[in-house]
Amino acid sequence: MxxxxxxxxxxxxxxxxxxxxxxxxxxxxxxxxxxxxxxxxxxxxxxxxxxxxxxxxxxxxxxxxxxxxxxxxxxxxxxxxxxxxxxxxxxxxxxxxxxxxxxxxxxxxxxxxxxxxxxxxxxxSAGNDDDEYIFVKADKKLIKVNYNDILYIEGLKDYVIIRMETGRVITLQTMKSLEDKLPEKFFKRIHRSYILGLNKIQAVVGNTVEVLENGKVKQLPIGKNYRDELLDIVNQNRL
Missing domain, CATH: 3.40.50.2300 (Response regulator)
Known part of the structure; x- marks a missing residue:
């Protein structure tokens, strides 16, 4: 109800x-x-x-x-x-x-x-972060993706690319549909083309967020419509 x-x-x-x-x-x-x-x-x-x-x-x-x-x-x-x-x-x-x-x-x-x-x-109401996951349809099968493994998600027309520490998964769906399925406490839309795993943030520099991908720093853009909400989250955890 x-x-x-x-x-x-x-x-x-x-x-x-x-x-x-x-x-x-x-x-x-x-x-x-x-x-x-x-x-x-x-x-x-x-x-x-x-x-x-x-x-x-x-x-x-x-x-x-x-x-x-x-x-x-x-x-x-x-x-x-x-x-x-x-x-x-x-x-x-x-x-x-x-x-x-x-x-x-x-x-x-x-x-x-x-x-x-x-x-x-x-x-x-879920428990340990590592126990939380989603199944994604790709390559004619349902692939289990742990939330904690996701670095960021990139939108590409009708496809999204889920970037992980162990590789990537490409699935046919929109960013909005995937965003609705992901828990807000773990993920944040930062740009029309990017959803970020919040625990993967290394730094916020100007209008970009830095994450580590394959041992290298990857910079993701922050859209102007998403900047204030992201900074609110960062400031809530600021010393």
Whole structure:
């Protein structure tokens, strides 16, 4: 069961979302909110897993509101304007729904959110880092890859290359799909083409991260949209 808030300044839009939610037994609607201030108050009172957040709202937009949250829940943005999609996904939104929203599209978004929330829960309750792994399809077989062996992951169109201390694995999937499956406590997206194993960082120099690959220093670029979050992680572990 996932607990959700729906946030929209249009009562009809709230009604539609509530009707859809009532048809999904795994989703619990905690509260309807008509603006960011009601939502902020609700988040202080309840443990929320997911918010459906309208972008175009008076006084404070959905995007600005989400950026203001210190530890935000997962988010699915809703709006009548598709031109916000890129910014929504840059904020690691689970999904982006353009109004009018159909039930099947809504269900797909909720299923994505449920999977992402469940994977976070599983990674948070796991034991020794060395015992954690993922199976990746490559060369017509499923290859076991230990999280602790991954140096970084490189995106190449529809393929990703998982770089490890023992070699590499090339698999057909997108960076976003793999990022969603990896535990956030071990990995961080630092660029549109790179996901980094956090325990492999040797140094942060300007707009690059240094890791050791085959005994040599490898510099990975830090994208401007990812820099602040990466530096927050580094500063949290700084002496």
């Amino acid at each position: 996932i607990d959700v808030l729906i946030i929209d300044d249009e009562p009809l839009a709230l009604d539609v979302l509530e009707t859809f939610i009532e048809q999904m037994p795994e989703v619990n609607l905690v509260q309807r909110c008509e603006n960011a201030f009601e939502a902020n108050d609700a988040l202080k009172k309840h443990d929320i897993d997911l918010i459906f957040l309208d972008i175009q709202m008076p006084q404070l937009t959905g995007i600005d509101f989400y950026k203001s949250l210190k530890n935000p829940p997962e988010v699915i943005f809703t709006t009548a304007y598709s031109n916000y999609a890129v910014e929504g996904f840059e904020m690691d939104a689970v999904d982006y729904l353009v109004k009018p929203i159909s039930l099947d599209r809504f269900m797909k978004a909720v299923n994505k959110a449920t999977e992402k929330i469940g994977s976070k829960s599983d990674s948070g």
